[in-house]
Amino acid sequence: MPFRWRNSHLFWPLAALGGLLLINLLLKPEFFAIRYQNGHLYGSLIDILNFGSPLAIVAVGMTLVIATRGIDLSVGSLVAISGAMACLTISRGADQQSLHLVLGAVLLALAVSVALGLWNGLLVAGAGIQPIIATLILMVAGRGIAQLITSGQIITVTSKPYHFIGAGWLFTLPFSVYLAALVFLFAAWMTRRTSLGMFIEAIGCNPAASRLAGIRSRSILLAVYMFCALCAGIAGLITSSNVSSADGNNAGLWIELDAILAVVIGGTSLAGGRFSLAGTLVGALLIQTLTTTIYMLGVPPEITLVVKAFVVLAVCLIQSPSFRRAIAARGVPRKPVASRQEVSRHG
Amino acid sequence: MNVRKILPIVLLAACLIVTACGGGNQPSSGGGGGGSDSNGPSTQSTESGGGSSSGAGKKIVLGFSQVGAESGWRTANTESIKEAAAAAGIELKFSDAQQKQENQIKAIRSFIQQKVDVIAFSPVVESGWETVLREAKEAGIPVILTDRAIDSDDESLYVTFIGSDFVEEGRRAGRWLLEQFKDATEPVNIVELQGTTGSAPAIDRKAGFEEVIRENPNLRIIASQTGDFTRAKGKEVMQSFLQAHKDIDVLYAHNDDMGLGAIQAIEAAGLVPGKDIIIITVDAIRDGMQAAAEGKINFIVECNPLLGPQLMEAVIAVVEGREVPKRIVTEEGAFTSEEAKAALPYRKY
Known part of the structure; x- marks a missing residue:
């Protein structure tokens, strides 16, 4: 049987991304202009990579959590906490330009993130609370913690080494892109080159059976939530260092929803089990491209959200096999396959 | 297994207790704030040691719902209101809405339940306030808008609007x-x-x-x-x-x-x-x-975010039943680069 490229889970997300780029090509050709300036590349596509990298990193962590049939709503708050923690430490330091201080601040921020991820993991795996509720606690409380850290102020830092994380350049590309690539490759390697990926899928597919098969689901759940929090922490560092300031109130606001959207667009099922990291990456790029496209085309802010919702709806519909079949048949849509599965799961 | 069974019950019970306190906390409006600390989770109560400035020796209670802390401006605004309340001897119940209208509506409802003397708030958005402000009006609590106006035909819903033009x-x-x-x-x-x-x-x-x-x-x-x-x-x-x-x-x-x-x-x-x-x-x-x-x-x-003193003046006037103008504009200027350089050392925020 020949390779069915249309059956690849990456086909539809990539098609949607291509469609979006095509619209830009037709309406705003300067979208694709990239020039070389001050020793680095400069253009809309580069901006998409730069501003999209926090979302991509958070979404990679989210993918693994969702694959275990969980969800992590607290990532937005963790983004704020991590940025606030780093900026506070740096602003208290004697010499903001000192590399040691920045490294210390970064490590502290990431350690706090991982500790909070452990808290999420303990609530989910230890206390057996539903993931959506367990992480909701930190989603709400985390904003408060971030505001406590910043005492409600926006902390501005002048540290050059810190600014490099989110706005620096390495080999003509934004440094944050390398961070995103590193996180992605690490997650891909861990899940595809070791048996961890299979364990995660097993827990997502059938927790009871995987436990009976001898998988230590608790430790794996803990590790997954900690990794997701670490991703959020890294994203928080990028977000805050990009503007050299920590904003406890707005940093990472609603990024959890964008991340979940990126995961879903990428073809990972919210019901757990199979997941696709590459799909998530495409999903995150799609969301950021959409945002940038809206700015470039000059869509009035009043209807921005409607335009976004419409595109997301279209992308989700086109990925639904039963919707495509209904369109292809042009007749009365048959009873969707998905709903039947839903019923059996409840039964 | 036990933890798994008990935890939801404990959480639910905690929720009920919090709600019950919020609702059953009615007669404490001017009572020195003794029982008023058990209000909603996001509301904090600051009390000044200063004496009361209203006639009957009763401390005025002001419920204030802030937009959030989205900028340095807002922080200066919050500080000014807290300081001015303390200076005027007004008990301030401060609530942070974190940029969400639903939080502000919740806060205002909680202020109504607690029977505060005056409610003041900076609306997150312009529209959608009629219902909750009518509730305040029916409860006989005057409302002062600060910094941002609302979009409503019914001007009787608030006493005055203090803020920049x-x-x-x-x-x-x-x-x-x-x-x-x-x-x-x-x-x-x-x-x-x-x-x-x-x-x-x-x-x-x-x-x-x-x-x-x-x-x-x-x-x-x-x-x-x-x-x-x-x-x-x-x-x-x-x-x-x-x-x-x-x-x-x-x-x-x-x-x-x-x-x-x-x-x-x-x-x-x-x-x-x-x-x-x-x-x-x-x-x-x-x-x-x-x-x-x-x-x-x-x-x-x-x-100018420092509208705390003007707000407290208006609050006291409203409680004492004096007439206040429907619109109070804060004083403010503008700076070019050179003027900013000269003014920078003297800025309070």
């Missing part, structure tokens, strides 16, 4: 620009970073600015997009503007923070903020004034 701020920004480019013969391309869509300052600062620059047909706004009043969004949107338009002459940002984010985007594009692109912002917070003193912002229109 955002339309005038927009006009001021426009007038300065008009003066700078009065001899312009070529089109001047302006990009605008709007505040949160639907908020009063965003709508009014846009309207006032457009009204004035209309006088000179050479001044035209080529792009206008929301930056949500934050640095991160301001930078992201400005970066896109710079990609989409090669010939931007002027940036008008509805607050300093978006302007500061945009400055970083302009610098990243290899341009000089304040020279290659003229920058006008509104607010005059410390970081903004600093940038103005460095010549990166050419003109800042002040939006």
Whole structure:
């Protein structure tokens, strides 16, 4: 049987991304202009990579959590906490330009993130609370913690080494892109080159059976939530260092929803089990491209959200096999396959 | 297994207790705040040691619902209100809405339940306040709007509106620009970073600015997009503007923070903020004034957040039954780069 490229889970997300780029090509050709300036590349596509990298990193962590049939709503708050923690430490330091201080601040921020991820993991795996509720606690409380850290102020830092994380350049590309690539490759390697990926899928597919098969689901759940929090922490560092300031109130606001959207667009099922990291990456790029496209085309802010919702709806519909079949048949849509599965799961 | 069974019950019980306290806490409005500490989780009660200033020896209780802490401006505003309340001997119940209207409505309802003497709040958005304000009116609690107005035909829903005239701020920004480019013969391309869509300052600062620059047909706004009043969004949107338009002459940002984010985007594009692109912002917070003193912002229109004393005056007047004007405008100025440099050491926020 020949390779069915249309059956690849990456086909539809990539098609949607291509469609979006095509619209830009037709309406705003300067979208694709990239020039070389001050020793680095400069253009809309580069901006998409730069501003999209926090979302991509958070979404990679989210993918693994969702694959275990969980969800992590607290990532937005963790983004704020991590940025606030780093900026506070740096602003208290004697010499903001000192590399040691920045490294210390970064490590502290990431350690706090991982500790909070452990808290999420303990609530989910230890206390057996539903993931959506367990992480909701930190989603709400985390904003408060971030505001406590910043005492409600926006902390501005002048540290050059810190600014490099989110706005620096390495080999003509934004440094944050390398961070995103590193996180992605690490997650891909861990899940595809070791048996961890299979364990995660097993827990997502059938927790009871995987436990009976001898998988230590608790430790794996803990590790997954900690990794997701670490991703959020890294994203928080990028977000805050990009503007050299920590904003406890707005940093990472609603990024959890964008991340979940990126995961879903990428073809990972919210019901757990199979997941696709590459799909998530495409999903995150799609969301950021959409945002940038809206700015470039000059869509009035009043209807921005409607335009976004419409595109997301279209992308989700086109990925639904039963919707495509209904369109292809042009007749009365048959009873969707998905709903039947839903019923059996409840039964 | 036990933990798994008990935990939801404990959480549920905790929720019920909190709700019950919120509801059953009615007679404590002026009672020295003894039982009033068990109000909603996001409400904190600050009490000053000072004596009371109202007639009957009873301390006035003011419920205040703040928008959030989205900018340095807002923080200065919050501080001013807290300090002024303490100085005037008014008990302040302060609630942070974290930029959500639903939180503010919840806070106002909780103030009504607690029977505070006066409710004051800065509305997150302009519309959708009729129901909850009617509830306050029926409970006989006067409402004062601060800093942002609401969009309602029924003016009896609030006693007075204390705050800046955002339309005038927009006009001021426009007038300065008009003066700078009065001899312009070529089109001047302006990009605008709007505040949160639907908020009063965003709508009014846009309207006032457009009204004035209309006088000179050479001044035209080529792009206008929301930056949500934050640095991160301001930078992201400005970066896109710079990609989409090669010939931007002027940036008008509805607050300093978006302007500061945009400055970083302009610098990243290899341009000089304040020279290659003229920058006008509104607010005059410390970081903004600093940038103005460095010549990166050419003109800042002040939006004075220190309205605490004026608010407390109005609160006392309302409680004592005196007449207050329907509109109280805060005093504010504007700064060019040179003026900002001179004023910077004396700024309070």
